Amino acid sequence: MEEARAQPDTPVVYESPAPPAADLQSVDDRDKPSRTDTLTAQLCDPIGGPVGDHAVIGRVRFWTPMRVLLAFAVLFLAFGWFGKAGCIQQRPDASGVMGLDWNNGRQYLAMCYSDTVPLYGAEHLNEGAFPYKKQWVEFSDGKPQVRYMEYPVVSGLYQYISMGIAKAWKVSPLPGSSALEVVIYFNVVAIGLSLAWLVTIWATALSAGRRIWDAALVALSPLVVVHAFTNFDLLATAFAAGGLLAWRRRQPVLAGILLGLGGAAKLYPLLLLGPILILCLRAERRGEDDPSWAGLRPLRAAGAAIASAAIAWLAVNAPIAALYPNGWWEFFRLNSERHADPDSIYNVITSFTGWTGFDGVLTAQEAPTWLNTVSLLLFLAACTGIGWIGLTAARRPRLAQLAFLVVAAFLLTNKVWSPQYSIWLVPLAVLALPHRRILLAWMTIDALVWVPRMYYYLGPDHKGLPEQWFTGTVVLRDLAVIALCVLVIRQIYRPGEDVVRRDGADDPGGGVLDRVPDPHDPWLPSWLWPRQPEPVP
Incomplete structure (x- = not known):
């Protein structure tokens, strides 16, 4: 030197x-x-x-982004399991018979409640009978009522298969076989749901394209810790995320099949077909095929996805409906007769005002007809507004943006918002609005709603919380989701603020729609044409 x-x-x-x-x-x-x-x-x-x-x-040879994300997911799933482990602890009763330790509201005090545990007996899975064939009688308001498995077919069959594995494990010499059968069942269900969540993260990460690290928000979500094993919703998230990934890869038939199967587990994956149709309607040209068009026509792709979703849904549901029509219909019957859920906006209004609802005071077996009608009309009105945005915005929205808005609108207007439903929004929110501070704030608020919910269920007589403490946090949760919707709509109308579209990107998850310009001669009526942006002075 x-x-x-x-x-x-x-x-x-x-x-x-x-x-x-x-x-x-x-x-x-x-x-x-x-x-x-x-x-x-x-x-x-x-x-x-x-x-x-x-x-x-x-x-990097081993710690690739995908493996890091899956490792994060396994860690948070483990936290989620430990959070529910308090509800599978065993203790002998006064006669020395071993049972679950749910005494004195332990499931609420420890905030470990999971539908999986009580449903094992309530749905008579412990008897080993086929869910939709098995029937039993329950009394409500002193009146007998014949009951069947209350879940859609894929979720019900998943519980049946898990029950079979648990019973086989119980009689085997494998480790843990001395535990209660319901404990083994819970662990078998948790393992399957964990695999479904790993699929969700894998598909979401691939759908994010160059922004693969956005999927870390899915893996590290506080909602996973609280609700991964509250119910069976992770099955639906896996199908929904897989369907969006297949659409991104320009495989509309596979996308439809996965969304149809997801709709046979929970309803919401079928809602994603609406945004696909809206965006394909907008992209379609008038008249004959344009010789400059490369690839699959949008409407044909949307039609293939919708048709394959219908076929997949029917293929799963038709055999059960034909063999056990009453058992298959139970899910639809209960949803029509179900009253406003504690987490719904309708119950929040009742909690603070004393309002008796659209139908007045009903018995347990009376269907809330007006509530069903109003909630459906509100959702359809929201979907109409979202469709208008999708068709008329100056630049075509991204698929994830419209998908998030539709699912959020469904939850906000529906009479049922079970706490684990919030996990539906996590992968969609990450793809639609990948702002880490904002999403983590919403997820934390939503996860913390679980605390007053559990103490509200405990009841004031057992040192629980009054209902308004719980419904007040529900209002905060709803306002947070509405704020996310406002931000998504803002970025639809101001695409320059969309971080996904920086560096010249269009719609990484758009599939056949990605980088396709809006047609100069759309086939839709002129009042549904995209609004041209104002010229810059």
Whole structure:
């Protein structure tokens, strides 16, 4: 170096301490959260700070982004299992018979309640009978009523298969076989749901494209810790995320099949077909095929997805409906007769005002006809507004944006918002609005609603909380979801603020719609044409 200082015109040669790799390719287009997101940058300080300007991206052999995301998911699923473990602890009763320790409202005090545990006996799965064939009598208001399995077919069959595995495990010499059968059943269900959640994260990460690290918000969501094993909803999230990934890969038939199967587990995956149809309606040209068009026509793709979803749904439901029509219809009957859920906006209004509802005071077996009608009309009105936005916005919205709005509208207007339903929104929100601070704030608020809910169920007589403490937090949750919807709509009308569309991206999850320009001659009536942006002065 002394010689270099003496002769400044002499170039200084820097040698690599090891021979460079033969392949120096780098995934430079991948989003780097440690450099583009202030929250992630701060979290990276303990491990060396943000990635360097000249770092080679995408060359790690083992800890790839996908494996890191799945590792995060396994960790948070473990937290979720431990959160429910208090409800599968065993203790002997006064006669020495071993049973679950649910004495004195333990399931609420420990906030470990899960539908899986009581349903094992309530749905008579412990008897080993086929769910939709088995019937029993319950008394409500002193009146007998014949009951069957209350879940859609895929969810019901999943419970049946899990029951069979639990019974086989119980009589085997395998570790843990000495536990109560319901405890084994819960663990079998939890393992299957965990695999479904890993599929959800895998599909969401691939759907995010260059922003794969956005899926970390799914893996690290507080809602996973609280609700991963509250019910069986992770089955539906796996099918929904898989359907969106198949659509992204321009496989509309596979997308429809997965969404149809998801609709046979829970209803909401079928709702995603609406945004697909709206965006394809907008992209379709008038008249004959344009010779410049490359790839599958949008309406044909949407038609293929909708038709395959219907076929898949029928293929699963038709055999059960034909063999056990009463058992198959039980899910639909209960949903029509079910009153306003504690988490619904209708119950919130009743809680604070004393309003008796649209139908007045009803008995347990009377269907809330007016409530059903109003909630359906409100949802249809919301869908009409979302469709208008999708068709008339100056730039075509991204599929994830409309999908999030539709599912959020369904939850906000529906008479039932079971607490675990919030997990439906997590993958869609991450794809629609990948702002980490905002999403983590909403998820935390939504997860914390579980605390007053459990203590409200405990009851004031057992040192629980009054109903208004619980419904007040529900209002905060609803306002947070509405705020997310407002932000999504804002970014639809101001696409320059959409972080996904920076660097020239269009719609990474759009499939046949990605980078397709809006037609100059749409086939829709002129009042549904996209509104042209105002000229810049």
